């Protein structure tokens with residue numbers, strides 16, 4: 605049975621990704637920064653008849669919590685097949701760069717960017733022990749510089765500058781880590797994927813997609829078996845321009 609750790613999986617797209625991957629016979633470590641919320645999510649899955657899930661307390665913005673989670677996982681498994689850096693926050697509004705609160709920007713980066721980097725660093729040794737490992741970074745179209753500079757595109761440009769730039773940085777992490785691993789002969793794929801605008805707490809349930817639809821491109825990427833697919837940015841039904 606393949607193993608996966610999904611951060612921020614107690615609700616929203618992460619939870620649904622956990623459900624779908626568990627249904628596909630993965631053993632799912634469901635990351636939650638709050639233990640009670642993690643246990644509630646496990647109970648929900650158990651009530652659906654899903655038993656191959658366990659919760660792990662992990663606050664990706666807190667290096668001690670990430671290390672503790674890694675140590676706990678090392679007592680349970682010898683290798684990890686898939687890491688999904690899904691935990692994310694939208695940050696407070698307003699987020700324009702001309703006047704926006706830099707502390708807010710830092711908080712958003714602490715979770716969406718540094719959180720993914722430090723989680724990946726801690727779990728890389730376990731991933732390296734898998735015969736075919738992958739890292740998936742859950743990103744967003746609002747992090748795409750190409751889309752933001754497309755002529756005539758109405759993007760609500762300044763509304764998500766903190767969030768968007770943190771996802772741009774996450775995308776840079778995807779490409780640079782993918783190349784770094786490839787160039788040092790380590791066969792672990794690293795890709796970004798966007799769920800698309802999905803109704804969750806992150807956007808006060810304004811998104812157009814259901815969590816089932818939002819999780820779909822993540823699960824599709826998770827179960828594809830070509831290790832040569834790396835340093836890419838996917839959406840449902842195709843690729844996204846960086």
Ligand SMILES: NC(=O)c1ccc[n+]([C@@H]2O[C@H](COP(=O)([O-])OP(=O)(O)OC[C@H]3O[C@@H](n4cnc5c(N)ncnc54)[C@H](OP(=O)(O)O)[C@@H]3O)[C@@H](O)[C@H]2O)c1
Nearest residue numbers: 612616617637663664665690691692744801802804805806
């Ligand atoms: N919804 C969309 O339209 C959309 C579009 C593009 C990309 N995304 C991305 O999809 C991912 C999942 O978002 P979602 O829409 O499912 O939002 P959500 O329902 O708000 O879920 C976010 C999850 O991340 C967790 N989290 C936040 N900060 C954390 C931290 N420091 N450490 C660990 N976990 C943390 C939350 O935990 P708590 O319950 O404890 O807060 C929650 O489990 C995010 O990366 C988001 O940026 C979402």
